[in-house]
Each structure stands twice: as C-alpha cells, then as structure tokens.
Amino acid sequence: MTVVILLVLPLAAAAISGLPWWRAGLAATIASSVGAFALSIAIAGDVLRTGAVEAIPKWIAVDGLTALMLLLIAFVAAMSALFSWGYMSRTVHEPARMRIYFANFNLFVFSMLAVPVFVEPTLVWITVELTTVCSALLVSFENTHEALEAAWKYVVLSLMGAGVALLGFLVLFAAMQAAGGGDYTWDGLVAAAPRMHGVLLATAFALVLVGLGTKVGLAPMHTWLPDAHSQAPSPVCALLSGVETITVLYVILRLVPVLSGAHDSNVKTWTTVFGLLSAGVAAFLLLQVRDYKRMFAFSTVEHMGIILLAAGLGTASARYGALYQAMTHALTKSFCFFAAGVALLVVGTREIASVRGLIRTSPVAGATLLIGALAIAGAPPFGIFLSEFSIFRAGLAEGRYWTMGALVLFVVIAFFGILLQVNRMVFGEGSGDAPVAPIPRTCYAALACSGALVIAFGFYLPQPLDRLLRLGALALGR
C-alpha cells in the first residue's frame, strides 16, 4: 500500500501546482518530495525485513533493487525540489511559468518513481516513455534556441529508441509464450529463461539494449544527452543526469539475468562492448568540452558505461559494484549539477573559458564545484572511488585483464579531463572583482545536504544500505 501512496504523492503535488498560486505548488512539491523520501525509506526497511513486498500480484512489487532505486530517485528529487525553490525564484519571474515548472517537475518525478515499481515489462516500457514526455517541457523550459533544439533532439531520439525497445519487449513476450508461458513479469522471465529459444531472447535483448540504451546515453546513441543535460535548468539537470539515466539503465539491467539464463548466452559481450565504448567515447570527449554543464553530462555517459559493464561481468561482487556505482553516481552527479547551477547563478555563463578564479569571486561556488569534480572524477576519499575500485577488483578477480585495463585507462583520461577544466575555473588567474550575485539560501541547504552524503559515503557505508545493495545485487544474478 505504501508503494501506491508513494506514487500518488507527486501526482497530488502536480495537481496542486496547477492551481493559480505558485507558492502553493512550491510548498506541495517540497512536502510531497520529502514525504516520498520518507516513504521510500519505510519501503526499504520493509524489504530488508521481509525480502520483497508485493502490492498487486503480477503488476506491482518491490524487491531489493526496486527499493534501492526508489530511495535514490526520492532523495535526489527532494534535494532538487529544495534547490528549485531558490534557483527558480531567482531565474523566473512570471508566476504562470512557475506553475508550469512545478507541475512538470512533479509529473517527471512521478514517472521516474513508477519505473521500478511495475514488474510487467510492457508497463515498465510505458513508464520509461512517460519519463521522456514529462521531462521534455522541462528541458525546453527556458525557451531559448538552444533549449528548444536540445528538447527536440531529446524527444525524437528517446522516442525512436522507445519504438525499438517496444519491439524488443514484444519479442520477449513471444519468446515466453513459445517457452510454455508463465507470468510476464521480471521474476517470471528469469524463471522461464532456460526454456526460451536463444535466438528470440538474444534479439529481444539486443533491441531493448539499443532502444533503451539510447535514452540511457550509451555511446554511440549518446549524442542528444550532453545537449539536453546542459540546457535544462540546473535542478532538472540533477534529476536527468543523476537519476533518470540510472532509472532507465535499471530496466536493461533487469534483463541481464534473463539473458544469462539462456544456454548459449552472450550477454557479457553485449555489455562489455557497449560499456567500454561509452566509457571510452565519453573520456575523449571530456578532453575537449567548453561548457561545464556539458562536461558533467559527458561524465554521465562514462558512468553509465561502467555500470553496464560491471553488471554484465557475472560475479556477485561485480553486480554489487554496479549497484554501488549507481548509488554513488546518483548522489554525486546531482551534487555536481547543484554546484554547476550555483556557479551559473554567480557568474552567469556556462562557458569554461569565461570562468576563472571562481574560488576568489565566490568561495562557496568554487569550493562545491571543486568537491563535485573531485568526487565525480573518482578521486579518493569519495564514494565513486570506492565503487569503481570494487568494480576493478571484481573484474580482475574474474581474470578480465584487458577489459579492466582499458576501463582504467578511460577512467584516468576522464579524471584528468575533468580536473584540468575545473582547476582552471576554480584557481585560474581571473578578473576576480566582477559583481557577484548572492546565492539563495535554499540552494545552500540542498548543497549542504547532498554534499554531506557525498563526503560521508567516501568513509562510511551504513550497514542497512550495504544490505540493501547486496539484496539488490541478488536481483541481477540468477
């Protein structure tokens, strides 16, 4: 029942946001997103106690992986709602546009929370498509030439991918029927996989991987991602880059155990090729970016590649590493976009070359941007260092030296790419005494909350969260 309330909350907030007083919408957005986070903690607690919760048999169920996704989405949504308060009231002045923003924001959060909750693959496909249509108007929100172009590319490429993925899910359904039927759910698929025809299963997986991979931003289908993730307002970027990508990747990951159940399975090849390609392409593109929001967007492409690669490796520790990386990515990337949003408020430009000596013009913006860059690039002592390290260790234990060697190379290139740019922005010689806009108080609050977790998770992983990650990793294996 809690799961249903979790879904109703953002819908109610969206309805309230439509009312003529935008402050009511703002209050409802913050209340509902904080409420949703509290509920997702309660759900995770239930799952840790009982293993899995089923709300509506064959349609809605929550296991460890679902609970983890809900927790991440709800946390980033709550932070982003808080950040939106200060950021949007600074940048938008018409009440009507505020109402549109908050209504769309809540619908987008609803669509993301719905993805992991459903267990029927075609319904999940619909929720993924809803995440695209609900966020399209958020990407185009600023109505500039660039924002509209980015939104159009985002919608067209994501929906193209969705068409391909739909065919994949229909082939999967046919494969299941041919193998004697059963419940068309994630669990049902895993159970039926050994009986399914290898060709049908491989075709379905390839179609879903390419189709949904477009929306995740896997190379070479990533071209829209840096545009959309840099043109949207910063709190929306935090949602898009931090959690929307892993929410869609989650759907692909659900099929990994299904495919590895087939007897002549080549799931490892698929995930390795797309994973390495994404990490490599993103690493080299990171060296030549000129816009700091695009830089963080490319780093998302890199991380999606790493997670996909790790999930396909085939050992329990690698699967644990994949989910660990998904968690640290969601927390750190949203923090990075909050820092980038604050920097944008302060200096008013997205161009790396025009920002120099940020630590002197605005110590808060400079310091958070530096922490975000170090954390996202994978420097110790931050969470991403630990999660990437656990993936390397798992890969080496499996004897995949070449793959891991290439991955280390790409991670190192990306590390230097990001830090070179940010170092110039933060410490470079600059004018230094340009007029500086003050930072809204709620932006400080959002930065402090998510920053505290980014730093804390580098030293300490709470024991219940560790158990949840282990439970989630079970769903990725057979």
Add this chain to the structure above:
Amino acid sequence: MNVLLSLNTLAGGLFLLTAFGTVATRQARGSLNLFIAQSFLLASSALLLGIEYRSEHLYGVAAVNVVAKIILIPWILRRTLHEEVYTRREIDQVMNIPSSLLAALVLTFAAFFMTGPLQQALAPQFRGTNIPVGFAVLLLGAFTLAVRREAVPLLIGLLAMENGAFFAGISLARTMPLLVELAIATDGLIVVFIAGVLIRAVHQHIGTTEIGALTRLREVSAAVEEEVA
C-alpha cells in the same frame, strides 16, 4: 493459405507501401494522410488475424488503434499546430527522392533478411508477413527521421516506427493484456501532444518549422561562432 491470411498479406504489403510513401512525400499534409492510411491497415491486419485465430484481444487492438490513431491523433495535431505547418513543403532535401527510396528498399531487404532466423525460432502459427514487414517499417520510420527536416513529417516518422513495432507485435504477442494496449495508446496521445507543444514553441520562438535543421548545439562550433561574433 486461406482467404483471411491472404488478405492479411495484402494489408502487410500496403502497410509497407505507406512507409515508403512517408519517406518520399514532401508535403506535411500528405504524410499525415499516409499515417492515417497506415494506421487503418494496422487495424485491419489486427482484425483479420483476430478473426483467423479467434482472439478477442486482437479485436480490442483494432478498436484501440482506430480510435487513437485515426481519430484522436489527427485531431490533437490539428488542435495544437498552426495551419501553416501543414501546407509547408520541404525545399532543401537531405537526400533526393530516388536515392532515399533506393536506401529504403535496401533497408526493407535487410529487415526481411534479419527476421529470417527469428521466424525459424517461432512456432508456425506465429510466422507470417507481419514480422518482417513490421521490422521494415520500424527501420523506414527511423530512416524518415534521418532524412526529413520539417516538423510534421518527422513526427509521422516517429509514429510510423511505433506502428511498425505493433504490426509485428499483433502477430508475436497475441495475448498481451488489453490494459497494456490501452496504456500504450494513451501514451501515444501524450507523445503527440507534447511533440505538438514543442513544435509550436519552436515556431513561436525561432520562427521556423524546419525543426530538423536546428544545429546550434555542437561541441566546437559554439566557440567558433563566439570568435566570429
């Protein structure tokens, strides 16, 4: 081969033909009409297969398609978009019509070739024209998206991809719950509405309907433009 299945093959052939039409039509209104014809053929195929295999579920698919794609989607498009958008013809072409038709033909052959092993893996009653034709239309829709610039033909290309997936789907997944079918149709309506709003915003703020020709967002050109300015 009985009459119903022959009629279904005919519907499949015509369905494929409409996809070629969307690749070649220059006029926005023409592509919308082709899409309506295509959706009608999809519904007929669902009806024919439904009678042949006595599946009420496929009757449902046919009905949902008629309501959503033949009535509601054209209505939403007429409501959200300005009349001017429909009368536009494409002037600059990415690829001329003969070569784009030739490329479309190659894609169709590729689709038939690719689905060969898939057909082998299926039980006989699931095989048929629907699967290769559906794959081909999916590819042709994607191809339309690559070579067109005007807003409405691009949107039709997207919808054609979904039609293609469904055309294969009515043969592959005959017992899919109707709830799912209804949800997918509703979702299609939302997609069209949002795309319409975006197209209108581009028309309003940038003053063009050649939405595919927007190329300001690139890695290097931004800095070059800056220098020129």
